[in-house]
Amino acid sequence: GEVHHRCQLLVLGGGPGGYSAAFRAADLGLDVLLVEREAVLGGVCLNVGCIPSKALLHLAAGIEARTHLAQAGIVFEAPKIELERVRAHRDEVVGRLTKGLAGMAKARGVRVLQAEGRLVGPHHLEVRRMEGDPARPSGTVEIVEFEQAILAAGSRPVRLPFQPDDPRVVDSTGALALPLLPRRMLVVGGGIIGLEMGTVYAAFGATVDVVEATADLFPGADRDLVRVWEKKNAGRFGALYRNTRTTALEARDDGIWARFEGEAAPKEAQRYDLVLVAVGRRSNGPLLGLEAAGVHLDERGFIPVDPQRRTNVSHVFAIGDLTGNPMLAHKAVHEGHVAAEAAAGRKAAFDALQIPSVAYTDPEIAWAGLTETEAKARGLKVEKAVFPWAASGRAIANGCEEGFTKLLFDAETHRLVGGAIVGAGAGDLIGEICLAIEMGAEAGDIARTIHPHPTLIETVGLAAEVAEGSCTDLP
Numbered sequence: 001g002e003v004h005h006r007c008q009l010l011v012l013g014g015g016p017g018g019y020s021a022a023f024r025a026a027d028l029g030l031d032v033l034l035v036e037r038e039a040v041l042g043g044v045c046l047n048v049g050c051i052p053s054k055a056l057l058h059l060a061a062g063i064e065a066r067t068h069l070a071q072a073g074i075v076f077e078a079p080k081i082e083l084e085r086v087r088a089h090r091d092e093v094v095g096r097l098t099k100g101l102a103g104m105a106k107a108r109g110v111r112v113l114q115a116e117g118r119l120v121g122p123h124h125l126e127v128r129r130m131e132g133d134p135a136r137p138s139g140t141v142e143i144v145e146f147e148q149a150i151l152a153a154g155s156r157p158v159r160l161p162f163q164p165d166d167p168r169v170v171d172s173t174g175a176l177a178l179p180l181l182p183r184r185m186l187v188v189g190g191g192i193i194g195l196e197m198g199t200v201y202a203a204f205g206a207t208v209d210v211v212e213a214t215a216d217l218f219p220g221a222d223r224d225l226v227r228v229w230e231k232k233n234a235g236r237f238g239a240l241y242r243n244t245r246t247t248a249l250e251a252r253d254d255g256i257w258a259r260f261e262g263e264a265a266p267k268e269a270q271r272y273d274l275v276l277v278a279v280g281r282r283s284n285g286p287l288l289g290l291e292a293a294g295v296h297l298d299e300r301g302f303i304p305v306d307p308q309r310r311t312n313v314s315h316v317f318a319i320g321d322l323t324g325n326p327m328l329a330h331k332a333v334h335e336g337h338v339a340a341e342a343a344a345g346r347k348a349a350f351d352a353l354q355i356p357s358v359a360y361t362d363p364e365i366a367w368a369g370l371t372e373t374e375a376k377a378r379g380l381k382v383e384k385a386v387f388p389w390a391a392s393g394r395a396i397a398n399g400c401e402e403g404f405t406k407l408l409f410d411a412e413t414h415r416l417v418g419g420a421i422v423g424a425g426a427g428d429l430i431g432e433i434c435l436a437i438e439m440g441a442e443a444g445d446i447a448r449t450i451h452p453h454p455t456l457i458e459t460v461g462l463a464a465e466v467a468e469g470s471c472t473d474l475p
């Protein structure tokens with residue numbers, strides 16, 4: 001058939017993985033075509049993920065700060081939430097970033113095609129145009145011929161089999177849209193996404209119940225971190241049901257009625273104004289026509305890749321949520337850079353020693369490298385050092401002394417292999433731990449690094465001093 005577009009490198013999907021790959025490849029001299037079905041770049045992360053959720057969490061933190069201020073004698077009236085203006089604020093934050101991306105694509109000469117793509121051969125993608133360009137009305141089908149491709153089509157939320165089609169039952173995208181201010185809300189799934197959105201709605205005045213199928217909230221995080229979150233949130237959230245399954249959601253005039261199965265769960269159906277289903281995300285791999293190009297998928301729909309992020313077909317790469325867990329923007333970006341460099345003929349490989357995870361809840365929970373649970377499961381000998389924030393002058397001054405900083409060192413090499421922080425701003429503070437793990441730092445390296453005082457980041461240095469057995473009482 002006729003070929004409408006030719007490129008050296010096709011990038012399919014304009015999320016963090018895709019735009020990072022496209023920009024790096026263009027910087028390295030490749031002729032790049034980026035195919036994205038949405039009108040704006042940024043993917044899930046910028047449009048309906050990381051960024052809007054953090055914009056709302058920042059507002060929630062402002063509301064919650066009143067409690068600390070009131071204890072210190074500064075009392076505000078109850079907040080008045082003007083939902084329309086909150087939505088506009090969220091859109092403004094997102095819009096600034098997506099416009100920036102469009103400008104960056106243009107500056108690098110990356111061509112962006114707004115279309116939905118599907119592979120029809122090892123070097124051909126069929127695209128269905130999405131925009132209303134009069135010369136190419138939406139629905140027009142065209143063919144792209146490429147030398148190499150980087151697949152970055154991301155993931156989508158998992159739906160429950162019994163989930164009713166009702167505006168009061170939403171996924172994370174629907175929850176970020178702020179359709180209403182519920183009085184009673186149910187979050188199905190006690191992972192990071194569910195608990196972040198629950199934090200927002202709780203601050204906005206809802207009683208938020210959470211149902212988690214596994215034994216604990218924040219699966220993947222060490223339990224000692226989760227306990228700190230639970231203590232602080234006991235009065236903010238409604239019921240937190242663990243080892244519990246939601247078995248039915250029924251839409252009635254007066255609300256969504258949910259049924260549960262589990263020891264501690266209520267036997268009677270519960271009524272909610274809004275239900276967020278946050279039970280995980282599924283790779284878009286099965287929707288891309290991979291078989292036409294001979295690209296393999298695993299049984300979970302993820303695309304297996306090598307350290308350069310090549311699929312089994314050597315001129316086709318895959319990155320980001322498509323390739324599996326952890327589904328995180330910073331992993332997608334790093335993989336995008338590796339794949340772009342490999343496509344441009346550079347030596348590159350994904351060999352990260354750590355990929356940080358952060359729950360931007362209150363308190364934040366962040367961890368990097370090995371967790372204690374993982375170290376135990378692998379039979380690794382690690383030495384643990386903990387510095388409680390109750391001993392940090394800055395934490396006390398800031399009213400956030402419930403946190404702690406934990407470091408895990410390999411018992412033989414004494415190198416830092418993991419670390420975690422629970423407390424205000426933990427997601428920012430974990431950065432030093434990420435770098436220390438990558439650099440192979442030992443406790444002494446961190447302990448003898450002069451940290452600014454009084455800060456929360458100095459708890460990383462103090463934890464390292466605990467590991468050295470030389471903790472002085474600095475606070």
Ligand code: FAD
Pocket residue numbers: 012013014015016017018035036037038042043044045046048049050051053115116117118152153154155172173193284287288319320321322327328329330331332360
């Ligand atoms: P995506 O961002 O999913 O982008 C894929 C793009 O491909 C999309 O724009 C899609 O429209 C496009 N596309 C798909 N199929 C086609 C097709 N056939 N043709 C054309 N275009 C197509 N991660 C973090 O690291 N930190 C966070 O704080 C964080 N918060 C999150 C909060 C929420 C509510 C959610 C849902 C996710 C969050 N994540 C967070 C995860 C993060 O958003 C993803 O890991 C990240 O977006 C993955 O990037 P990606 O490039 O692989 O794919």
